[in-house]
Amino acid sequence: MFQAAAPDASDKSVFYADLNKQLGGLLADERDFIANAANLSALIFHTLPDLNWAGFYLVRRNELILGPFQGKPACVRIAVWPEPRGVCGAAAFARKTQLVPNVHDFPGHIACDSASNSEIVVPLIVNDNVIGVLDIDSPQLDRFDVEDQLGIELLVRTFLAHCDPV
Secondary structure, three states, X not given: OOOOOOOOOOOHHHHHHHHHHHHHXXXXXXXXXXXXXXXXXXXXXXXXXXXXXXXXXXXXXXXXXXXXXXEOOOOOEEEOOOOOOHHHHHHHHHOOOEEEOOHHHOOOOOOOOOOOOEEEEEEEEEOOEEEEEEEEEEOOOOOOOHHHHHHHHHHHHHHHHOOOOO
């Protein structure tokens, strides 16, 4: 059975490298996208400090649909095309990570949980197609920085490498 160990958080690059090794072990014998997304959500939610939500939204037609997550119930549908809504829609539309220190300053932010104050959203890109996003929220302002972005993008690459195409 897999047992997550909290990596040393004093150096973020070391923290994310250790977490990525744990993720590789967790996903080593499984290729199912949904199962792996559920486990990555849980790993992030229970390992990264100061979070109130971590999970996936998956592309279906012109919108993102709620996928596996940890945290309070969330918005189910988020528009992406032709006009993106919220941080998740912006990440999918721009095909670029959105690092938002204060969600209340983000035009069109969708407040699924009023306790959220900062957010990072990483698009999932496979064969040049956006298939979804990984969304992580925090009640703390300025919770995420560039080191978090690089570490979470590493986790996403490892996750996608361990999943069969969807």
